[in-house]
Amino acid sequence: MSVNRSVNSKAKKSIHYLKTELLGRTSVTFFGMFLIILTISLVFFIASKGLATFIQDKQSPIEFLFSDKWDPIGDKGEPTVGALVFIFGSISISMLALMISTPFSIAISIFITEISPRLGKKILQPVIEIFVGIPSVAYGWVGLTVLVPFVSKITSTLPFVDQSINTTGKSLITGAMVLSIMIFPTIASVAVDALKSLPGDYKEASFAIGATRWQTIRHVLVPAALPGILTGVVLGLARAFGEALAVQMVIGNNMLFPKTIFDRANTITSVITMEMGNAVSGTLESNALWSLAFLLLIISFLFIVIIHKIGAKGSFIK
Amino acid sequence: MRIKPQIADKIATTIFNIVAGILVLLLVFFAGYLIYRGKSKLNLDFLTSEPNSIEAGGGIGPPLFNSIYMVVLSMAISLPIGLAAGIYMAEYAKPSKVTKMIRFCIEALASLPSIVIGLFGFLVFVQMTGWSFNLLSGALAVSLLNLPVITRISEDAVRNVPLSVKEASLALGATHWQTIVKVMIPCAIPGLVTGLILTSGRVFGEAAALIFTSGVSGYPLDFTNFNPFDSSSPLNPFRPAETLAVFIWKVNSEGTAPDARTVADGAAAVLIICVFIFNIASRVFGTLLNKRFAGKTNN
Numbered sequence: 001m002s003v004n005r006s007v008n009s010k011a012k013k014s015i016h017y018l019k020t021e022l023l024g025r026t027s028v029t030f031f032g033m034f035l036i037i038l039t040i041s042l043v044f045f046i047a048s049k050g051l052a053t054f055i056q057d058k059q060s061p062i063e064f065l066f067s068d069k070w071d072p073i074g075d076k077g078e079p080t081v082g083a084l085v086f087i088f089g090s091i092s093i094s095m096l097a098l099m100i101s102t103p104f105s106i107a108i109s110i111f112i113t114e115i116s117p118r119l120g121k122k123i124l125q126p127v128i129e130i131f132v133g134i135p136s137v138a139y140g141w142v143g144l145t146v147l148v149p150f151v152s153k154i155t156s157t158l159p160f161v162d163q164s165i166n167t168t169g170k171s172l173i174t175g176a177m178v179l180s181i182m183i184f185p186t187i188a189s190v191a192v193d194a195l196k197s198l199p200g201d202y203k204e205a206s207f208a209i210g211a212t213r214w215q216t217i218r219h220v221l222v223p224a225a226l227p228g229i230l231t232g233v234v235l236g237l238a239r240a241f242g243e244a245l246a247v248q249m250v251i252g253n254n255m256l257f258p259k260t261i262f263d264r265a266n267t268i269t270s271v272i273t274m275e276m277g278n279a280v281s282g283t284l285e286s287n288a289l290w291s292l293a294f295l296l297l298i299i300s301f302l303f304i305v306i307i308h309k310i311g312a313k314g315s316f317i318k
Numbered sequence: 319m320r321i322k323p324q325i326a327d328k329i330a331t332t333i334f335n336i337v338a339g340i341l342v343l344l345l346v347f348f349a350g351y352l353i354y355r356g357k358s359k360l361n362l363d364f365l366t367s368e369p370n371s372i373e374a375g376g377g378i379g380p381p382l383f384n385s386i387y388m389v390v391l392s393m394a395i396s397l398p399i400g401l402a403a404g405i406y407m408a409e410y411a412k413p414s415k416v417t418k419m420i421r422f423c424i425e426a427l428a429s430l431p432s433i434v435i436g437l438f439g440f441l442v443f444v445q446m447t448g449w450s451f452n453l454l455s456g457a458l459a460v461s462l463l464n465l466p467v468i469t470r471i472s473e474d475a476v477r478n479v480p481l482s483v484k485e486a487s488l489a490l491g492a493t494h495w496q497t498i499v500k501v502m503i504p505c506a507i508p509g510l511v512t513g514l515i516l517t518s519g520r521v522f523g524e525a526a527a528l529i530f531t532s533g534v535s536g537y538p539l540d541f542t543n544f545n546p547f548d549s550s551s552p553l554n555p556f557r558p559a560e561t562l563a564v565f566i567w568k569v570n571s572e573g574t575a576p577d578a579r580t581v582a583d584g585a586a587a588v589l590i591i592c593v594f595i596f597n598i599a600s601r602v603f604g605t606l607l608n609k610r611f612a613g614k615t616n617n
Contacts, residue, residue, distance in 0.1 A: 017493070024495035025410060031399050032406035032420055035469070038462070039423035042430075042438050049441060107337040115334045124338060126597075127345050133516065133593045134348070135523020137566045141586045142348060144570060145355070145579075181344070212327035242431025244526040245567050269433050269526075276437065276530060281445060293437045300429045304422075 043297065050294025053081060053287040064291060070255060072285035081288040083268070085257055087295075089172070090267040092258070093247065094240035096176035101184045102233055108184070109191035109229075110217055125192075131185045140249035143178035148250055155262045170252030173261040178246050183236035190235060194228020195221060230310050238303040242296060244269035268292050349590055356587025364584055368538055369565065375577065378585050380539045381565040383552055384453065388532070388561055389521045391457035396464040397514070403465075404472025409498055428466035435462050436527035444531060453559035456532025460521050467520075471513030475506035512604035519596030523589060525563035533558040534568045562589055 053059050059081050067082025108128075112120030152169025202224055206216040222229070252264025253274055272289050279286035321329075353360075367377030403420075411417040439459030449455060479502045487497040503510075535558045543551040551557075560568065562585055569582040 021493040021495045024499065028402040028406040029410060031402035032411065033416075034399065035403055035420055035423045035427070035465070036416075038465070039426055042427075042462075045441055046434065046438060104337060104341075107334055108341055111334045111338045115331060115338075119338070123342060126601075127342055129516075130345060130349075130593070130597055133519050133523070133597055135520075135525065135563050135589060135593065137525050137563045138352065138523065138586055138589055138593075141566055141570065141582065142351065145583075146351065212323045214327040214330035215323055217330070238429055242429075242433065244431065244433040249567070249570055269431065272433055272437070273526070273529065276440075290437070293434050296431055296434050300431060300434075301426060304425055304429055 046290065046294050046297055049287065049290035050297075051291070053284065053291040057284050057287055059284075059288070064288075068257060072283075072288045079284050081284065081291070083288070083292060083295075085255060086266050086268045086271050086292065088257065089251070089265040090241055090269070092261075093172055093175050093179060093251070093265065093267055094237055096173065096261065097179035097183055097240045098233065098237055100176060100180035101187060101236060104180075105184045105187035105232070105236070106191055106222070106229060108188045109195055110222075112188075112192050113195040114213065114217060114221065120192075128185045128188055131181070132189075136182065136243060136246040137249075139178050139182050140246035143174060143246065143250040147174050147177055151262070158262065160260060168252060168264070170250055170264055171262045172251065172258050172265045175247045175251040175265070175267075176261070178250055179240045179243060182243060182246060183239050186239055187229075187232040187236040190232030191225070191229045194225040194232070197228070198224050227310050231307050234303055234307050234310065238300055241303075242269065242300060244273050248273045268296055349594070352583075352590045353587045356584040359580065359584025360587060365588070369581070376581055378562060378565060378581070378588065379541075380552070381560050381562045381585070382588065383539070383541075384532070384559040385522050385561040385563070387453065387552070387555075388457055388460065388528075388559070389518045391454065391555060392460040392464060392521050393514070393518060395457060396461035396468055399461075400465050400468025401472045401510075403469045404474075405476055405498060405503075407469065408473045408476035409494065409502075424466045424469055427462070428470075432463055432524060432526040435459055436530050438462070439527065440530035449556060451531065451533030451535075451558040452556045453532050454555040456528045456559065456561075457555070459527045459531040460524055463524065463527055464517055464521065467517050468514070471517070472506075472510060475509030475513070476502055478509060479505040508604055508607035508610075511607055512600045515596055515600035515603060519593055519600075522561075522592055522596065523563050525561070525567050528561055528564050529567070532561065532564070534560050534564055 053064065054061050063080070063082055065087065066084055067080065068084040069080040069082040070085060071080050073079060108124065112124050148169035150169070151171055151174045155169065155171070198221060202220050203216055206220045211219070247267055248270035251267060251270055253266050253270055254264035255266060258265040272292055275285065276289050279289055364377045365382060366379040367375075368379060369381065370376030407417070407420065407424075411420070436459055439455055439462070443449065443455035443458050444451060447455075476498070483501060483505055484497055487501040488494070492500070538550065539552045540550040541552055544553060545551050546553040546555070548554060549557055566582050566585045566589065569578045569585070
């Protein structure tokens with residue numbers, strides 16, 4: 001009898017445990033694992049479509065990356081899928097955007113942490129948060145209605161721009177300007193975190209030996225926070241590289257290499273946006289567009305690896 | 319010639335002040351410009367009438383409704399999953415290879431360009447299911463975008479619960495799971511709500527992931543039809559549904575109505591006003607809930 005009773009209470013206990021702990025624990029664990037499954041299947045599906053260009057259609061990956069002959073339908077004979085124009089466009093527009101945005105973002109982050117933390121917290125950080133929340137089509141729309149006419153006026157006065165094709169104002173530099181506003185919140189907020197996490201001793205030591213605030217910022221704080229700031233820059237670069245619609249609206253979607261920054265251009269994301277809707281599934285054109293999407297995926301994973309490398313290198317400061 | 323350090327310091331300070339001023343002006347200009355250009359359209363008729371692709375005078379009723387419906391649907395999908403994953407990461411995950419792997423996956427998902435997510439949605443939720451463009455596919459794609467964000471928000475919110483609160487509950491004999499559900503989550507609600515409202519704002523403005531999933535069409539809708547299985551009912555999730563952000567993008571690239579630009583101006587003004595509403599709401603709710611749930615310990 002007593003054995004029976006103890007078995008019974010054990011069973012009750014385990015049912016109680018099941019209800020109050022195990023069930024919940026198992027289900028949240030499942031959803032944690034679900035993220036892994038999700039990521040793997042995402043990579044798998046995009047890779048399987050993206051690699052079809054090279055496996056089924058027997059196109060050379062080298063040519064895909066380094067040739068500028070994009071003619072997947074074969075209007076001019078043998079179909080070719082050289083995507084260099086788009087890759088070049090994506091790289092140059094992101095680099096231009098970084099060049100405009102980085103100094104500005106670092107200055108803002110220094111203002112917030114060093115010049116006026118009170119105004120920084122009350123005004124600038126909320127402003128940055130609103131900038132983060134503005135949708136990319138809104139950026140694109142302002143770019144289209146403000147920057148495009150403005151750049152058009154400038155290009156029509158410049159002697160080195162081919163007036164016959166490039167007076168629309170849609171150009172590499174227009175896209176870069178729009179992007180620079182979009183990525184500055186990313187760079188600035190990461191830089192703010194980096195500067196805030198520095199030990200107070202650095203600043204005090206620098207002031208104690210008679211350095212001015214500017215000297216302290218330039219020679220102590222920014223160098224010490226550099227790994228964090230660089231992380232922000234790479235995150236900004238990743239955002240610029242992957243942005244589709246805002247860029248597509250103002251870049252002009254030209255299939256030729258831009259000769260100057262005032263020329264129309266094209267990016268990986270904007271060619272996908274423009275052409276994927278028309279491409280028939282399974283054709284070389286559609287497959288090549290999927291290859292571009294796969295390339296975007298690989299590059300965005302590469303950015304993560306770079307960020308981890310920077311983080312690991314910078315850790316001696318902490 | 320060397321500039322005196324004190325003068326260099328003054329110059330630098332001035333420049334920093336100017337840059338900060340430029341930033342604030344930029345936002346004022348940006349929002350002011352959009353609202354100013356669209357203000358003639360900010361009336362009830364524009365907000366409720368159907369878009370018109372041929373004649374002048376179309377409104378943004380259905381796209382606006384679709385955007386809101388999209389937020390609701392995608393939150394209904396991604397919130398439970400993200401919250402569960404966040405709880406797992408904050409409370410149960412042990413430092414192991416699997417945990418590292420999940421962390422990498424969250425980071426990887428978060429860094430993917432939304433156009434790539436859109437294409438994945440196009441492939442899996444549109445082509446493979448054979449549903450063609452529809453609202454639910456769009457909501458699923460946007461949920462993929464949200465998932466890493468919500469997971470992070472939930473993890474942070476749960477982690478920020480003071481240890482003393484958790485220990486008090488465990489000491490009373492509650493299991494770990496009971497502690498999470500009955501003590502920690504209520505404590506974490508202010509942080510959760512703030513983050514979730516901001517995420518909703520992001521869904522509201524998302525377009526790149528939706529062009530190839532929920533599509534660029536979707537009217538006419540009959541707003542008196544409440545049968546979710548009828549194709550003209552706004553509640554039907556299996557109909558093509560162009561959202562407000564997609565609408566603005568489309569008007570720009572293929573607008574045919576003579577007043578396409580003014581319509582887009584109005585739509586952009588509505589979009590930017592909604593962004594402000596989301597932002598203010600997250601602040602107001604955050605402060606209110608913090609007072610209500612967290613008491614004095616959080617200050």
